[in-house]
Amino acid sequence: MRTDIFARLDREPEPPKIEIPRMSRTRLALFGGTSVFYLAIVVAVLASTWLVLIDWKVMLFRPYQQWPELHAPLDYFVVLGQRGPTAVMVAAWLGWRSWRQHTLRPLLVLGTALLLLNVTVGAVKIGLGRLGPHYATQIGSAELFAGGDIFPSGHTANAVVTWGILSYLATTPRARRYLSALSAVVALGVGLTTVYLGTHWLSDVLLGWAAGLLILLGLPWCEPLIGHAEVAILSARDRLRDRLREGRRGRASAPALPVAPVATGGLLPAMQPQRAAEGLEEPVRETAAGAGASGAGAHASSIRTTLSQPRTHAVLRSERTPVTPAGSRRPPRSRPATGG
Template identity: 55%
Template sequence: MRTDDKLPQVKGRPTDLARPRMTRTRRWLLGSTLAVYAATVIGVLTTSWLVRLDWQVMLFRPYKHWPEIHTFLDYFVVMGQRGPTAVAVTAWIGWCCYKQRTLRPLIVLGTSLLLLNITVGSVKLGLGRLGPHYATSVGSNEMWGNGDIFPSGHTANAVVTWGVLAYLATTPHARRIASVIAAIFAFGVGMTTVYLGTHWVSDVVLGWAAGVLVLLALPWLEPAMARAEVLLRAMYRKVLEYRDRASAPRPLSRPVAGSTLATPRTAAHDDELPARETVGVGGRPSGVAAHTSEARPHHPLRPHPIRAERAGAPGGSRRPPHADRVPRATAPLGPAAGRGRAASTGG
């Protein structure tokens, strides 16, 4: 039965990796990003120069000036879509979990996506801004409608999904490379949505800020994620114990005291029981006694009768005896019998 909570170790793969902490630099970045987030929301609500910039870019219609890259950007924007990116990153993080023998990468990814959906989704539904394709009046901020584009979900998802790879990097060199890749994807996806006309510029700016806030807040959630990992390991051990217990062979049940099977039989007890012999078809023992060599009756060997000795066929003949005829073996041999035989042979 396996009760250990540690998976087999791999050489060269540490299991207790250093987890990011909320350092002074992170706090400074967190405060700066919060300021950008608040300034963007206030600028859109007050219909400031940021809203005028949104309308200028929207009326410029970039997709009409550079149509040759439209097809490529239609596919590239998928890098910020929640479903495909989550599947791709989950596959890589699952491999990291297997190599490092820990569930922390998957827990970090799940926690970041959950936090992103809660924060971005609540702001989207609360402000209800309409997109460029559904704008009603030129120069307005298009707030408090039935829209859900502020902030940009594609942009924020690209920041968080690809940024988690940099957050989980085990070496400074790998962290720098992953950070550059995440920045390229996040910037490219945000500007692609502006090119396609699906988002305002302010939507993209707020999406960048929302994704960075989620990544910067992850170190504060490290203790909770560590407890979640311990809980998942405990559940995994219980599942293994239950499976091993279910697959183990069950011992034979012992007879209850006082029952017939529990009472030992003695010779005196057997003498009190009436002698019975169970006979089946053809005189053979049946039931339980038929399968035991001790209960099988032993008959003495007897010779088989020859043909002349069988009853009902005197002299070895198979004809039934006739009432008017005399058996040949008992017929008297006299002169009359001799004459009769001679007459029959001569005729």
């Protein structure tokens, strides 16, 4: 029996129309400004400017030693920027929304954003190869091209993208405002937490915020591709469903295999065909039960035809011929006569 919760979900009206964000002038201006900020941070670190000096001052201040009581809770809070757990949580929510709205767009948008995040942020990380604060070797150095992978901050960029997707996919302006504020607070908190823990430079966090924001602002350019992917996936699902239905109907309507007719009369003795071939006995006529059955009559006729054909090549002993006992075929030795 269905519970009240599922009954209420079934009665819940679906959104009449899902508004897909487009690349407006405001969004395009924000994208351009964020791109300039992104390039400025990269150039400032490459040139070892005042930004690198601030990185070192914050690192030598060691915030985790100044406020050690915050270390334990912030260790858990920073998980909100870790890619694996956050992707699972957000994907579960968006999967439920996809089921309710009968569309794959929420999941496809999340997958596209995470793919762009991995490609763009990962390429810059590997290309610049910056070492983190705990592995720095020279005070005042930018620690670039040393085999590291912390610039930009992956936790920060992932927090911006993963939680910002919720506001991007919001269906009402009110929900979009609330979710935008919530995702901004989480992204800012995760970035500053990595600085507190000493796992990232301050410039890493700044570049991570910019990298995640660029992905969110550029998602409308990916909407046509997402729409084509959704249509292709749903079409493939429908074709597979039709094939399965046709297979079930074919199995249900398949004719039954014919069963060979079986004679209902008694079984003939094993030696009767041989004796009939020698002419010792007349062939036994088949008496089939149910003379009106056409299958049994045909079978009995075939048996009579087979029995009536003589076999000239078979030479059989008579039943009265003694059979040599098993064992040696040598005739028994006669006992010598004993006389007086």
